[in-house]
Amino acid sequence: MTFSEFAIATIIKILVILGVISAMAGFGTYLERKVLAFMQRRLGPMHVGPYGLLQVLADGIKLFTKEDIVPQNTVKPIFMIAPIISAATAFIALAAVPLLPEFTVFGITVHPIVADINVGILFVLGLMASGLFGPLLAGMASANKWGLLGAARTVIQLLSYEVVTGLSILAPLMLVGSLSLIDINNYQAGGFAEWIVWKQPVAFVLFLIAGFAETNRTPFDLLEHEAEIVSGYATEYSGMRWGMFFIGEYANMITLGFLASLVFLGGFNDWGFIPGGLAIILKVSFIFFFFLWTRAAWPHVRPDQLMWLCWKVLMPIAVLNVVVTGFVLMM
Amino acid sequence: MIETIAFYTFSAVTIVMFWIVVSSKNALYSMSALAAGMITISGFFFLLDADFLGVVQIIVYTGAVMALYAFGMMFFDTTREVKENIRAPKLVFLLSGLTALILVIAFAAPMVSDHIKAFYPMVEGVQNPQAVGIVLFTKYLVPFEVAAVMLLVAMIAGIILAGKKMDESLTLKIEEEFQEKGSK
Numbered sequence: 001m002t003f004s005e006f007a008i009a010t011i012i013k014i015l016v017i018l019g020v021i022s023a024m025a026g027f028g029t030y031l032e033r034k035v036l037a038f039m040q041r042r043l044g045p046m047h048v049g050p051y052g053l054l055q056v057l058a059d060g061i062k063l064f065t066k067e068d069i070v071p072q073n074t075v076k077p078i079f080m081i082a083p084i085i086s087a088a089t090a091f092i093a094l095a096a097v098p099l100l101p102e103f104t105v106f107g108i109t110v111h112p113i114v115a116d117i118n119v120g121i122l123f124v125l126g127l128m129a130s131g132l133f134g135p136l137l138a139g140m141a142s143a144n145k146w147g148l149l150g151a152a153r154t155v156i157q158l159l160s161y162e163v164v165t166g167l168s169i170l171a172p173l174m175l176v177g178s179l180s181l182i183d184i185n186n187y188q189a190g191g192f193a194e195w196i197v198w199k200q201p202v203a204f205v206l207f208l209i210a211g212f213a214e215t216n217r218t219p220f221d222l223l224e225h226e227a228e229i230v231s232g233y234a235t236e237y238s239g240m241r242w243g244m245f246f247i248g249e250y251a252n253m254i255t256l257g258f259l260a261s262l263v264f265l266g267g268f269n270d271w272g273f274i275p276g277g278l279a280i281i282l283k284v285s286f287i288f289f290f291f292l293w294t295r296a297a298w299p300h301v302r303p304d305q306l307m308w309l310c311w312k313v314l315m316p317i318a319v320l321n322v323v324v325t326g327f328v329l330m331m
Numbered sequence: 332m333i334e335t336i337a338f339y340t341f342s343a344v345t346i347v348m349f350w351i352v353v354s355s356k357n358a359l360y361s362m363s364a365l366a367a368g369m370i371t372i373s374g375f376f377f378l379l380d381a382d383f384l385g386v387v388q389i390i391v392y393t394g395a396v397m398a399l400y401a402f403g404m405m406f407f408d409t410t411r412e413v414k415e416n417i418r419a420p421k422l423v424f425l426l427s428g429l430t431a432l433i434l435v436i437a438f439a440a441p442m443v444s445d446h447i448k449a450f451y452p453m454v455e456g457v458q459n460p461q462a463v464g465i466v467l468f469t470k471y472l473v474p475f476e477v478a479a480v481m482l483l484v485a486m487i488a489g490i491i492l493a494g495k496k497m498d499e500s501l502t503l504k505i506e507e508e509f510q511e512k513g514s515k
Contacts, residue, residue, distance in 0.1 A: 003333075073410060074410065075357065075359050075360070075410050077360075078359055078360070078363055081363075117382045118382060118458050118459055118460075119382045119383050119386050119459060119460065122383070122386040122387075122390065123382075123386050123389075125390070126386050126389040126390040126393065127389070129390065129393050129394070130370065130389060130393040132393075132397070133363075133366060133393070133397075136397065136400060137359075137363060140359055140400070140403075140404065140410075141359060141410065143410045148404065151400075151404065152401070152404060155397055155398070155400060155401045155404075158393075158394065158397050159394065159397065159398065162394060178458065179383075179458075179460055180458075
């Protein structure tokens with residue numbers, strides 16, 4: 001493949017992933033409202049289009065046409081950059097994720113991954129962690145006490161969950177012996193019984209719990225907890241800048257779904273009679289639904305409870321898990 | 332060709348970012364520029380095919396700079412300019428400039444005289460993390476272990492210094508104080 005072919009293929013992949021994932025992120029907001037409504041015996045959005053399906057479009061028009069307010073006394077450049085950091089890092093993280101198995105269109109074999117680097121999983125986790133610079137900068141730049149509290153909680157959250165994510169993912173990586181997401185996927189090629197979740201159930205649970213903190217979803221959505229700190233880091237934001245934080249959040253949820261299915265749930269290998277491409281979409285959808293389910297079922301926690309949970313409960317369990325895995329591997 | 336363009340872009344961005352870090356009077360600008368500079372440095376690692384080190388650069392400095400932000404939040408109003416009290420600006424400029432110059436000469440000299448060569452060149456077929464691991468656990472085993480012990484000592488010291496009242500929850504304590512005041 002020549003350089004120009006490579007460049008064109010990469011640009012097409014980037015545009016397709018950007019388009020599809022942001023559309024899915026938008027549709028995710030609709031799904032979230034419908035699922036929450038169903039669990040709370042309400043109807044949810046019903047008025048725009050059949051079953052409220054066009055609500056996403058209406059929300060989009062509202063967000064794009066709303067006035068972009070930058071309040072007085074803010075640090076303007078940082079205030080304006082912060083939402084872009086949030087959305088951009090979420091999409092850059094997707095660059096190293098193999099989204100589907102290889103397939104052929106018009107005689108061209110397509111690898112649905114933008115950059116196949118051999119440390120894929122670390123890259124994705126690192127980028128998702130640096131995505132928290134978005135809320136942090138937003139809160140600190142907006143000259144608002146609620147914003148500042150939201151920013152302080154961002155720091156707490158990052159410092160709490162990052163250790164747990166790293167240690168929980170370490171045990172499966174020790175089994176596979178590679179950091180490349182494609183190698184991890186191929187390790188589980190033997191079918192349902194070969195899924196890493198059967199060998200590492202503890203790591204899977206820890207990774208999911210840390211994932212809730214990473215995407216700041218409900219038990220751990222301290223950054224913008226309405227009942228306590230108005231809207232946290234996003235208090236002063238409006239219009240599209242506000243929307244970009246949430247596109248980033250939903251894109252991160254999808255990325256985390258892909259990570260969990262690739263590392264623990266057999267990735268895009270064929271699952272019985274279900275072809276691999278469909279199998280991974282089903283798994284990601286289930287994890288996305290799981291996020292919404294937890295939001296409906298669980299109350300928020302306090303920041304000190306989050307720190308207590310991460311440092312005193314989850315981290316020792318993760319360390320024990322790594323040690324036990326090491327001993328089992330040596331024998 | 333694209334490597335050259337990427338190298339000069341990353342260089343320019345990094346230098347501009349670190350220039351902002353030292354020249355800005357606003358703590359928020361300085362810290363954001365520091366984070367951006369640290370993350371653009373990872374671009375050089377990716378250009379040199381050292382993917383692992385590039386990613387480690389991102390992960391480590393995200394956490395480290397984040398902690399720095401926390402200190403910034405505690406000590407400054409980050410939306411205002413910090414008044415700096417420098418008594419002899421010329422002397423400071425001279426000393427720091429000289430230090431920087433000496434460092435640049437020290438690192439550039441072997442490159443100019445062409446005496447730089449890799450002790451442990453990359454082996455074909457060995458992945459990045461493995462290559463780092465091989466060097467760390469053979470040639471540099473003693474410094475690696477010493478660093479590990481020192482970090483452990485620092486961690487234990489930190490826990491002992493900070494952990495005197497670890498069993499009390501600050502949040503609950505404040506609530507109790509409120510209730511005591513309310514009952515009076």
